[in-house]
Amino acid sequence: MENKSHIEQLAEIRSLMERSSRFISLSGLSGIMAGTYALIGAFIARLYIKNSETYMEFIEGYSTRYVATSWSEYRIFILLGVAVATLSIVTGLLLTMRRAKKNKQNIWDKSALRMLVNLAIPLAVGGVFCTILLYQGYIGMVAPATLIFYGLSLVNGSKYTLDTIRHLGIVEIIIGLIAAVDLGNGLFYWALGFGVMHIIYGTAMWWKYERKQVGA
């Protein structure tokens, strides 16, 4: 009898330590949705490049690493990127809030705030840096840079949330570095990193943490 109460004590200590220091309401479904949006965005961008008269110029721009196209030409990519990011964040918030409510967890506690601040620092630096890259005309480097900074921000934020996020971050960094070497295929790596990987890791997270609750 006493044995059981000690086990319960240890389990409760563990659960309280986890709940109070990590943000664990993150929904895997939001990863899957973000990945789907990214793939749709990449698909539209691909169509646009194919139909564009500046197709060759674009390819050349990537391979020479330097291109001075006008704003109007890559504005669509920026718009697509912003649209994908906004949709992903809104969906992620909604799904995470729903999950937190279902588990009776508080979404705006200290651990959520800490995770967001730690995510935001590398992400903001990355955003500014990519704007500088665009401004300087290094368009080909933008896709690798977004992947690398996104990966760094995930690794940084993962200290305060689920471990799966750390793995995803490392994978994003590796894809970003490969994309920086293999210039000219930015869109492909972008779709791989933001699309396919989000879907894979989102599914893994859902499988690991949420599946049981649906069945129960």
Next chain:
Amino acid sequence: MINNINKAFESRVRLGVMSVLMVNDWMDFNSVKDLLEVTDGNLSSHITALEKLNYIEIRKEFVAKRPKTSYRVTQEGRKAFSDHLLALENLLNRLN
């Protein structure tokens, strides 16, 4: 070994307060209360007990003109809680 089982942590609330404070630096009263799902009175009596044992320290400050009380484990409290955990684990290992 069994002697290391600390009577101070027999209460569920005190055990909870220590668990939360072990992994957080300065945590305010309401956050602890929300995590443990206990009443104000219940929590504050246990916190007073832990403070008397010198296991936690208290900081009072004003945030937006409202008083805010935060807590942190002391070195002593950290050691006492770690010993307690170790004792629990040892006990279980021996029984298994």
